[in-house]
Amino acid sequence: MSSRTRTRVQKVPAGAATVRIPRQHGRRGAQPLVFVMPERPSLAREFAAFGVRLLWDHRVGLAPLTLGLTALVSAGVLHWWAWWSGLVLAPFAAGPLVWLLIAQRRRPAGRSVTWWRAGFTVLGTAALSWLALAAGFGPLAGPLFTLWLVITVAAQVAWLVIRRKG
Numbered sequence: 001m002s003s004r005t006r007t008r009v010q011k012v013p014a015g016a017a018t019v020r021i022p023r024q025h026g027r028r029g030a031q032p033l034v035f036v037m038p039e040r041p042s043l044a045r046e047f048a049a050f051g052v053r054l055l056w057d058h059r060v061g062l063a064p065l066t067l068g069l070t071a072l073v074s075a076g077v078l079h080w081w082a083w084w085s086g087l088v089l090a091p092f093a094a095g096p097l098v099w100l101l102i103a104q105r106r107r108p109a110g111r112s113v114t115w116w117r118a119g120f121t122v123l124g125t126a127a128l129s130w131l132a133l134a135a136g137f138g139p140l141a142g143p144l145f146t147l148w149l150v151i152t153v154a155a156q157v158a159w160l161v162i163r164r165k166g
Contacts, residue, residue, distance in 0.1 A: 060163075061159070061160060061163065062156075063159065064152065064155035064156045064158075064159045065152060065156055067155070068148065068151070068152035068155065068156075069152075071127070071130075071131055071134075071148075072134075072139050072148055074131075075130075075131055075134035075135050075138075075139040076134075076138070076139050076140075078134075078135040079134065079135050079136070079137070079138045079139065083135070083136060083137075084136075085135045085136070086132045086133060086134075086135040086136025086137070087132075087136065089128070089131055089132040089135055090129075090132040090136075092128050092132070093125055093128040093129040093132055094125075095124070095128065096120070096121040096122075096123075096124035096125045096128070097121060097125060099121065099124075100117055100118065100121040103117060104117070119158070120158075123151065123154060123155060123158065126147075126151050127151050127155070130144065130147050130148055130151055134148070
């Protein structure tokens with residue numbers, strides 16, 4: 001019987017299963033690799049896997065939250081790296097207002113659409129103003145963290161309402 005097909009007995013801790021990977025072509029004196037895997041994953045691993053699966057299944061619905069967390073971390077890095085970047089970002093806060101004026105002039109709409117556009121303009125202006133202030137003063141300075149929380153929750157609620165209607 002060849003040594004490749006013959007099994008070798010190794011001591012294994014109780015409650016564990018072994019998976020053996022046969023020796024590859026190469027050095028003859030090398031020991032085979034033995035991986036010891038638990039039979040059942042731990043409870044903590046089960047909860048972590050459940051949470052990751054839940055987040056993955058609802059990833060599209062959590063897009064504003066992800067964007068808000070990215071903005072919070074980016075503002076912190078910008079403040080740490082270049083505090084003056086807030087001065088560069090400040091003029092961009094007027095961008096949503098310019099968009100509203102152009103959209104209303106080119107495509108006049110009914111009252112409902114105008115209200116939605118105005119709401120998005122307020123949300124966008126608040127978010128970009130927060131980003132400029134947070135980059136200049138730090139995302140946790142004064143009421144900026146509370147403002148970030150309010151903007152993120154408002155964007156998440158608007159996102160869920162729009163997705164429900166469509």
